[in-house]
Amino acid sequence: MSEIRHNWTKEEILEIYNKPLMELLYDAATVHRKHHDPNTVQVSTLLSIKTGGCPEDCGYCPQAARYHTDIEGNDLMSVQQVKAQALRAKSAGSSRVCMGAAWRNVKDGPEFDEVLEMVRTINKLEMEVCCTLGMITENQAKRLAEAGLYAYNHNLDTSEEYYKEVISTRGYEDRLQTIENVRKTNVTVCSGGIIGMGESTEDRAGMLVALSTLDPQPESVPINALVAVEGTPMEDQEPVEIWEMIRMVATTRIVMPETQVRLSAGRTSMSREGQAMCFFAGANSIFAGDKLLTTPNPDVHEDMQMFHALGLNPQKPFTKKDQPQTVEAENSLFQPLGEKPKWSRPGHMIPRNEMAKQKSK
Numbered sequence: 001m002s003e004i005r006h007n008w009t010k011e012e013i014l015e016i017y018n019k020p021l022m023e024l025l026y027d028a029a030t031v032h033r034k035h036h037d038p039n040t041v042q043v044s045t046l047l048s049i050k051t052g053g054c055p056e057d058c059g060y061c062p063q064a065a066r067y068h069t070d071i072e073g074n075d076l077m078s079v080q081q082v083k084a085q086a087l088r089a090k091s092a093g094s095s096r097v098c099m100g101a102a103w104r105n106v107k108d109g110p111e112f113d114e115v116l117e118m119v120r121t122i123n124k125l126e127m128e129v130c131c132t133l134g135m136i137t138e139n140q141a142k143r144l145a146e147a148g149l150y151a152y153n154h155n156l157d158t159s160e161e162y163y164k165e166v167i168s169t170r171g172y173e174d175r176l177q178t179i180e181n182v183r184k185t186n187v188t189v190c191s192g193g194i195i196g197m198g199e200s201t202e203d204r205a206g207m208l209v210a211l212s213t214l215d216p217q218p219e220s221v222p223i224n225a226l227v228a229v230e231g232t233p234m235e236d237q238e239p240v241e242i243w244e245m246i247r248m249v250a251t252t253r254i255v256m257p258e259t260q261v262r263l264s265a266g267r268t269s270m271s272r273e274g275q276a277m278c279f280f281a282g283a284n285s286i287f288a289g290d291k292l293l294t295t296p297n298p299d300v301h302e303d304m305q306m307f308h309a310l311g312l313n314p315q316k317p318f319t320k321k322d323q324p325q326t327v328e329a330e331n332s333l334f335q336p337l338g339e340k341p342k343w344s345r346p347g348h349m350i351p352r353n354e355m356a357k358q359k360s361k
């Protein structure tokens with residue numbers, strides 16, 4: 001059960017997901033112990049370096065400009081602001097900073113140059129640097145790698161079938177293409193999804209098929225529970241039950257034994273006991289900090305108290321892979337190409353997205 005396989009089927013994954021919970025926990029914990037130190041958990045800090053005003057229509061996201069939410073938009077942060085936040089995160093126990101910008105895709109130009117400088121700056125602080133900037137081309141991935149990027153996040157969100165019920169402004173194949181572009185570099189891949197968006201158990205299994213059949217499998221897989229934000233198309237979704245989260249984490253652990261499985265959004269509504277069961281089931285990474293982009297998250301000091309109570313230790317940076325080198329901008333081997341890739345725009349109608357867009361505030 002603990003070998004790395006790239007041929008998981010939906011039926012096999014469903015069989016695992018639906019096992020009696022105690023058996024599922026035991027199997028997942030067994031796989032976890034074979035591949036990881038069960039008392040070590042990686043701590044990442046997510047920084048929203050450019051908030052709101054996004055042209056995409058992701059049904060779960062308060063940053064989509066078309067929905068009427070209370071999000072305050074911000075222009076791109078400065079390198080100095082990012083450095084100050086990274087230092088604060090480091091002193092609070094984080095080994096990784098993940099910078100998120102509410103963009104559809106990266107465009108070559110001064111803003112991307114700034115992001116590259118942020119990557120250089122944080123890598124020099126000896127922290128792992130991750131970016132989540134939307135779709136990127138191979139050349140952009142190479143420029144990020146050269147700056148010292150450790151990981152690129154690009155979530156598949158859900159199954160290919162259900163994706164069409166969530167987003168109409170881009171296709172699943174764009175996500176896979178971006179992951180492929182990242183794979184042409186030494187940057188590790190972070191890709192996961194969200195549960196609680198109205199998807200079926202089959203869709204959850206479908207997403208795990210899509211992730212686990214990637215070769216290599218993503219080095220980290222965030223599992224988010226939907227935070228239903230007022231004004232978004234998913235504002236009325238029922239909260240995810242803790243058992244569903246535990247099942248999802250455990251199944252992810254079994255089908256991707258080497259991956260760091262990250263407990264991401266939705267932790268504020270989970271008890272410490274619930275989170276402890278997720279760690280037992282194979283979660284070995286969390287997002288720390290009082291905000292996850294725009295939604296609330298437990299305070300880092302509360303997390304450290306929980307770690308203390310559970311006997312968990314934060315993972316040191318570069319435990320799984322060596323620190324990348326940073327090449328300074330003036331020595332770069334890659335030029336901005338000003339590409340205009342044809343990312344898809346299916347544009348089909350998603351009734352709940354349309355209704356949220358029409359609603360007045």
Ligand code: SF4
Pocket residue numbers: 054055056057058061062063064101102103104134
């Ligand atoms: S999830 Fe990302 S791409 Fe989608 S609307 Fe939000 S910020 Fe934009």
